[in-house]
Amino acid sequence: MADGLGARLETPLFEQLTLIGVGLIGSSLARVASRKGLARRIVAYDNDPDVRAKVERLALADVVSPSPEKAVQGADLVILCAPVGAMGEIAKTIAPHLAPGTIVSDVGSVKEAIIEAVAPALPGHVHFVPAHPVAGTEYSGPAAGFATLFLNRWCILTPTPDIDPEIVARVESFWSAAGANVEIMKATHHDLVLAITSHVPHLIAYNIVGTAADLETVTQSEVIKFSAGGFRDFTRIAASDPTMWRDIFLNNKSAVIEMLGRFTEDLIALQRMIRHEDGDGLFKLFTRTRAIRRNIIEQGQETAAPDFGRGVAKDTDEER
Numbered sequence: 413m414a415d416g417l418g419a420r421l422e423t424p425l426f427e428q429l430t431l432i433g434v435g436l437i438g439s440s441l442a443r444v445a446s447r448k449g450l451a452r453r454i455v456a457y458d459n460d461p462d463v464r465a466k467v468e469r470l471a472l473a474d475v476v477s478p479s480p481e482k483a484v485q486g487a488d489l490v491i492l493c494a495p496v497g498a499m500g501e502i503a504k505t506i507a508p509h510l511a512p513g514t515i516v517s518d519v520g521s522v523k524e525a526i527i528e529a530v531a532p533a534l535p536g537h538v539h540f541v542p543a544h545p546v547a548g549t550e551y552s553g554p555a556a557g558f559a560t561l562f563l564n565r566w567c568i569l570t571p572t573p574d575i576d577p578e579i580v581a582r583v584e585s586f587w588s589a590a591g592a593n594v595e596i597m598k599a600t601h602h603d604l605v606l607a608i609t610s611h612v613p614h615l616i617a618y619n620i621v622g623t624a625a626d627l628e629t630v631t632q633s634e635v636i637k638f639s640a641g642g643f644r645d646f647t648r649i650a651a652s653d654p655t656m657w658r659d660i661f662l663n664n665k666s667a668v669i670e671m672l673g674r675f676t677e678d679l680i681a682l683q684r685m686i687r688h689e690d691g692d693g694l695f696k697l698f699t700r701t702r703a704i705r706r707n708i709i710e711q712g713q714e715t716a717a718p719d720f721g722r723g724v725a726k727d728t729d730e731e732r
């Protein structure tokens with residue numbers, strides 16, 4: 413098909429995929445699982461009744477379950493797609509209802525804290541394979557998802573050493589069939605890498621938009637009026653979901669603080685270069701950073717998904 417996802421699988425990889433939390437990521441998974449035939453049956457649960465109604469309306473799942481306990485019954489793959497801070501409680505709730513051999517996974521943006529919260533809550537007869545698709549937009553909710561969100565993007569798996577490699581391979585096959593490139597790494601390493609490539613950049617965006625909005629000499633209307641350039645790109649990132657990002661910063665505290673320390677030192681060095689009119693120093697850094705951007709574009713990593721979400725109103729009821 414023209415969407416780049418390739419043909420449907422002849423045999424589904426799983427009998428029943430249960431998604432807990434059906435916002436941007438959960439609904440994108442539902443869409444791609446349905447489009448590619450990754451599971452024979454898709455069951456969805458969200459703790460927000462309005463989201464459940466929307467998931468029904470958009471026909472994103474075969475069954476929209478009224479409770480997490482019911483939703484996981486019969487599942488051989490359960491993926492937790494709720495905010496990072498909710499994962500531990502969800503694991504406790506579903507634990508007694510998971511059949512032996514079930515694979516439980518997640519999509520949280522932080523890995524070590526999720527492993528600490530989820531793994532001890534699960535019974536010994538299930539397998540937990542933490543995952544993080546490094547793909548998203550600033551939009552939330554079930555209408556904002558799309559089937560190609562994960563296409564040619566990375567999905568990082570962070571299994572603990574006690575997990576059977578064959579189980580990890582099944583989760584890897586799931587994400588590969590959804591279009592992602594899969595990489596396996598330790599949770600602590602994941603959290604450090606994502607702190608600098610995703611979490612600190614979001615914090616910088618939240619901060620610069622907040623600072624500009626607070627300036628007494630620049631009125632709010634001027635901030636909006638003149639935000640056609642660099643500032644506008646920051647406002648896109650700073651529009652990201654407040655619950656999701658609060659939970660990320662609270663659960664990746666030490667890595668973010670470590671990277672923020674380095675960032676602050678480098679920022680002060682730049683401030684010094686400007687004060688001392690060190691044009692060569694500034695020119696050297698800007699040349700190096702331009703090369704990095706060009707490298708990302710050459711490797712085709714800038715954006716693999718269509719431009720959906722960029723400038724499209726949040727939560728429009730589009731059919732899957």
Ligand SMILES: NC(=O)c1ccc[n+]([C@@H]2O[C@H](COP(=O)([O-])OP(=O)(O)OC[C@H]3O[C@@H](n4cnc5c(N)ncnc54)[C@H](O)[C@@H]3O)[C@@H](O)[C@H]2O)c1
Binds near residue numbers: 435
């Ligand atoms: N948005 C991104 O760019 C992105 C990218 C990769 C990973 N993630 C991760 O994916 C997860 C979901 O993010 P999203 O962007 O889809 O958020 P979202 O806000 O669009 O969706 C989250 C959904 O979870 C539901 N929810 C909250 N608590 C719940 C609970 N206890 N039980 C059941 N449902 C519950 C909410 O009602 C909401 O519908 C987060 O952990 C986030 O860190 C997000």
Ligand SMILES: O=C(O)C(=O)C[C@]1(C(=O)O)C=C[C@@H](O)C=C1
Binds near residue numbers: 548609610611
């Ligand atoms: O593209 C965006 O809008 C995103 O913020 C996506 C992004 C990122 O920082 O790359 C955000 C958080 C996720 O954990 C993974 C992806």
